[in-house]
Amino acid sequence: MVKLCFRLLLVGLALLWQAQAATQLKASVDKNPAMYGEAIVLQLVLDEKVDAGVLDFAVLENDFRVSGPSVSQSMQIINGQSSQSTAWQLSLFPRRTGSLTIPAFTVGNISSAPINIEVQPASQSSGKGAELFLENSFSHEAVHVQQMLYYEIKIYFKGELQRGNLSQPELAGAEVEQVGKDVENSEIVNGERYQTITRRYSVVPQKSGNLTLNAPFFNGEMIDRDNSRYDYFARTKAVSAEGEPLTLTVNAIPDGQQHHWLPSELVALTEEWSPSSQQLVQGEPVTRTITLTALDLADHQLPDLTLGTVNGAKIYPEQPQSHKAERKGRIVAQKVFSYAIIADKSGTLTMPEVQVHWWNTKTNQPDVAVLPAVILQVSPNPQQSDNSVSAAPEQRVSTVAAEPVSDWYFSYSSWLLLVLWLGTVAMWLLQQWYQRPPTVELPVADSAVRFNPRKLKQACQQNDGVQAREQLLRWAQQLIDPQITTLSDILPHLPDGALKSQIQQLSYQGYQAAGKTWQGHGLLEAWAHFQHQPAQTPAGLAPLYPGR
Structure with a gap:
């Protein structure tokens, strides 16, 4: 029995020594040399079970765009011997051609061997024969500060695109926001039909100078036609494409622009009256709604309007309402101003013109949107006391004499009715209070949908x-x-x-x-x-x- 235990101990020590001696980290790639624009699959396998985050792949970012990693772990028992492994798999997209190096990775005191990759130029980056390529462009090459322009990326591809990821444009010193949804279409390029996906962004630069936008990058998966053979479980292959970096020239705001800076191709003012009649009645309110509309501007860029004071009327402004919408790939912003206007005397009422100064980006000159002055006729209100001024002296005297009597009688009756009504309400409330069932205070649930x-x-x-x-x-x-x-x-x-x-x-x-x-x-x-x-x-x- 002692001998058996001793033998088992020796076997266990031998297996442990073999496992420690065999522990290694292997690195491999699926292709070398590689072509610029295609994915290189890097696989690292360690014959130990370790934490997935033990490796840091940030060192690859200088030479490659990195997708992943995906991590898997496995354990096998063969003839009573167990083995474990951890595998990492990444997709690497070279940032340039030439000789690139995948450095060694280390886990504990075990390191992989570095791999030298030769990246060759793509034979065709776009046009006829290319399976996938990008085109990106600005709507303007030069703009002013805070002038909106558009940045468009169009993906051309042949075949069935299963999934993909397009890099987000980043432009330091500018606000970038996607406009609308992606648009799918098709085009014929050099005699071949391509499916297209177009994505559009609005760009509003906030500082002058030359701004550089990095090249867009797309990577995804496409059905591998060579291997699918109409199989329902067709294999996919990694595909990628890169656009061109673009430079934008941003000019400073022109000198002498003292007004609110509003660069646009079109700025307009419109108004509506409710009621729509140009004839006002003294003391009766009307609503004037003025809408400021601008093309290629954000709604927060639109200025406020001020009507000021108008002789013969009181003006009560409401809170302006702003919104924007996408129309055929462009931004249209509006700001709506509503005013309640009450004429306080009869006769002629003149509403002065309204002006909004803006910069016309088509003519590259200052411009003014104008709402012309409005002349309104205000008729007397027959229900107001102004008519009593034109009444006969005898009638006015008798009216004044009668007013104290009627006022006292009305006040006395009103107070009497009010007291009776309040007493009735009090009796009803008292009755309801006696008859109401006892209330049970329920605990308030901690709602998971509230902001935390x-x-x-x-x-x-x-x-x-x-x-x-x-x-x-x-x-x-x-x-x-x-x-x-x-x-x-x-x-x-x-x-x-x-x-x-x-x-x-x-x-x-x-x-x-x-x-x-x-x-x-x-x-x-x-x-x-x-x-x-x-x-x-x-x-x-x-x-x-x-x-x-």
Whole structure:
């Protein structure tokens, strides 16, 4: 028995020594040399079971666009001997041609061997014969500060595209926002038909100078026609394409523009009256609605209008309403101003003209949108006391003499009826109070759909963009506007600053290249800073921490 135990111990030690001696980290690629624009699959296999995050692939970002990794672990028992392994798989897209190096990776005291990759130029980057390519362009090569332009990316592909990811354009010193939804179509290029997907962005530069937009990059999966053979479970292959980097020239605001800076191709003023008649009645209100419409401008860029004081009338403005919409790939913004106007005397009432100064981007000259002056006729109100002035002296005397009697009689009767009515109401309330059933105070459930600042903080600390987006939308819907459905809807309600910028970056996260993780520390810092500066909060915007 002792001998058997000793033998088993020796076998166990031998197996353990073999496992330790055999532990290694292998690195391999599916192709070498590779062609620029195609994916290189890198696989790393360690014959141990370790944590998936033990390897840091950030060192690859300088030479490659990285998608992944996907991680798998396995264990096998063969003839009583067990083995375990951990495998990482990534898709690498070379950033340039030439000789590139995949460096060695290390786990503990075990390292993989570096791999030298030769990346050759693509034989055809676009046009006839290419399976997939991109085209990207600006609508204007030169604009002024705060002048909106459009950036368009069009993906051309042949075959069946299963899935894909398009990098989000990032332009330092400019606001970038997607316009509308992706548009699918088809085009004939060099005698071959391609399917197309077009994505369009609005770009509003905030500073002058030359701004460079990095090249867009697309990677995805397409049905492999060579291997599918009409199989229902057809295989897919990785595909990718890259556009061109673009440079935008942004000019400063021209000298002498003292008015509200409004660069656009079209700015117009329109008005409506309710009732629509040009004949007013003294003392009766009418509503004047003025709509300011501008092309290629954000709604928050539109200025306010001021009618001022008008002799012979009182004007009561309402809160302006702003909105924007997409029309055939372009942004149309409107601001609606409503005024209640009450003429306080009969005769002629003149409403002065309304002007909005703007910069015409077509003529590259200043321009003015004008709403002409309006002349209204105000007729006397027969129900007002003005008619008593023209009455005969005897009639006016008798009216004045009769007024104290009728007023006293009316007041006395009114007070008597009011006392009787109040007594009846009091008796009814007392009866209801005696007859009501006892109330049971139910516990208030902690609703999971309410905004939770702790969850937002936790999401930022854990770099959880999905949870952070969800909490920000709940906050905005409950404290700003229930109609808010996207992060972009929140931006017009926030002042310019770090919080607005961070929320904008989070809204773009869905278009980031695969494998690029959102970092929440910037949003958390901006959020905390925003909370300690209540003076910067725009009117009507509730704080992120209500009650603090």
